[in-house]
Amino acid sequence: MAIASTIFRARDLEGGAQHLVFCLVAVVLAAGVFYVDTYTDIEGAIAVLYVITMLLAAQATTRVGLLAISGCCAVLALLSYAMTHGDDGDLQSTVRLIVALAALAVTTMLLMKTESARLTLLSINSALKESEERYRSIFDRTRVALWERDYSKLHALLMNLKRQGISDIREYSRANPGFVDRCIDLIDVVASNEAAREMLGPNGSAMGALKRTILPTQDKFIDVLQAIADNRRVFEDKAVVRTDSGEDKLVLLSISFPADPASFNRVVVSMVDVTQREMALKALAEAQAELTNASKAATVGAMSASLAHELNQPLGAIIVNAQTLLRWLDRDPPDLAAARRSAERMIRDSERASEIIRNTRSLLAHADGKLESFRLDDLIDETLTLLEHELQRSGTTVVVEKEETPLLKAVRIELQQVLINLITNAIQAMDEAGSGERVITVRKEKQDDDAIRVTIRDSGPGISAEAKEKLFSPFFTTKASGMGMGLSICRSTLEARGGRLDGGNHPEGGAVFAMSMPIRPETDHA
Incomplete structure (x- = not known):
């Protein structure tokens, strides 16, 4: 009993009274088998019954315990054989002993394998449980609005339509006015997190509110249906959803569809409220x-x-x-x-x-954006004429390096506005720095077969490292009375026509801005 207690101790602690019962029954059965095999005249492979002891012990012991019990049973079988037959054992009794030992060995191996499989399964289940807990923790605590929705019935409906040869869901929905409502009714909300309830309201995540939530954006919902029908894995787009209070919000909608059709019963849907951002961008x-x-x-x-x-x-x-x-x-x-x-x-x-x-x-x-062909030299001369008073007032000399360039096709007034802004900035920079020699150098050259490059360099102090990082950022300015939009508008103006504006410091000193413009834009109107 002391041996049995040691063997079954781990399982006894884990399984309680039930494991103790298996332990006692296995010990009693082993003792009974030994008694019958040793002290009775019954002829047969009684020792094979030790297998039952092993099966009972397997319910309450560990792998080490199984090996110990198997060894004990084998010792009992051998001891019984020695006590009953001694040196005059015949072939029949020896064969019975070998069969019993073989059955015991095979049973032990199978139980060991079963125990290994059981431990592996427990480990896998434990890992799955931990993974589920981590997922649930992330799902509940993230500040992104998340839903788990059951799309299985909707997926089955769309796949059935696809098998019937219907591939254009939008056209099918136009021909069947009640189709969208039917599809919405097939979706069930499995779960939602706190962020989802905050976004749509306390009842916004309930199944009854799903139709009202999707109502303002049925066109986007049809796009979702098309994505499912096309077996796409991800759907992302902006959409409008309606809250409990009736407020419409612009959200970034993202849905991840599983590869396995059987997994459509838990599809993760996320929404990020971008209403304020879009309003800010619109205002900007x-x-x-x-x-x-x-x-x-x-x-x-x-x-x-x-x-x-x-x-x-x-x-x-x-x-x-x-x-x-x-x-x-x-x-x-x-x-x-x-x-x-x-x-x-x-x-x-x-x-x-x-x-x-x-x-x-x-x-x-030509302020309406009409494209026209003109010589860049003529535009530069006209611009300098417009700024003649400002140049004379500041004592600034403009040097134009003449180089033959082809006719440029662009919006003349826009390009002149950029030139005026860049030259004016150069004048003001040299004024604020108190530069002694005030020279602006304008150089134009053919950058390649499709573009012309114009550089404007001043003899001022140049651009500081801090200012260089935010040079074209809206509302950034180094002037006391500046709005910080001039360079940003200049760059946007050129980029809208396929050009580019870069700024930096010249190796020999002063700031330099480079305008790259296509000789002929791809279209006549941006």
Whole structure:
């Protein structure tokens, strides 16, 4: 009993009274088999009954215990044989002993294998339980709204339609008005986390609310049905869902479909509320549009200032010539030849003023985004003329490196707006730094067969490392009165037409901005 107690101790602790019962029955049975085999005249392989002892012990012992009990039973069988037959054992009794020992060995091997399988199964079940607990913990605690939904009946319906040759779910839903409602009714909500209930409300995750939740976005739901019919593994898109309070929210919807059709009873659906983000992006886009219009208005203002500056000279000349004409006419006799020359100069100056106005109107007339072909040299000259007053005020010299380039097809007023912005930034940077020599170098070259590159370099202090990282970020500025949208708008303007704008420091000093523009855009209108 002491031996049995040691053998069964582990199982006794684990299984309690039931294991103890198996232990006692196995010990009593082994003792009974030994007694019958040794002290009775029954002829037969009584020792084979030790197998029953092993089967009973297997319910309450470990692998080590099984080996110990098997050894004990074998010793009992051999001891019984020695006590009953001694040295005069015959062939028949020896064969019975061998059969009993063989049965005992085979039973022990099978029980050991069964025990190994049982332990493996317990380990697998334990791992599965831990995995399920981890999954459930992540599912419940994550801040992403998650649902587990049963799509098995819906999947079966769509696969049946597919077998009937129906592949276009949208067309089928148009031909069958009640189809979408029927599909929604086939979906069951298995579980949802706290984030899902916070997003849609306390009742937003219930099965009864599923139809109301999907109602605002039936078109997207049809896309989900099409994804299932096409055996796609993932569906992602933006969709609108309705909360308990009737509020519509824009969410990023993601559904992971299993590869095994039998697993459609637990499909994970996630939603991320992007309403505020989309509203912020929309507000930013509207602000950028307003600032772009403001920038265009500023360009018109610069043109107006330049126009007033340019018209001042011919108008002044007209006044002087008109006064001279009156003096020639007041002479006695009037000097008609001199008066005629004054009148001719007045006509010349008037035509010059008219040409200035006509050129400015021509520039403003293309503000609607119309593409036109023009020489880049002409555009640079016109831009510098517009900025002539600002350049003279700041004492800045502009050097244009002439190089022959092909005609450029672009929106003239947009490109001129970018040039004005970059040159104005260079002037202001050199003003703030108090640069002694103020030079802006404009260089143009053919970048390749499809693009022209224009670089604008100043002789200022250059761009700091901190500013370089945020150079084109909206609302970033190093100016006290700046809005921080100029460079961002310039880059967006060029990229919208297939171009590019980069900025940095020149190896020899100063900041340099490079504009890359396609010679001919792919389309006539962006």
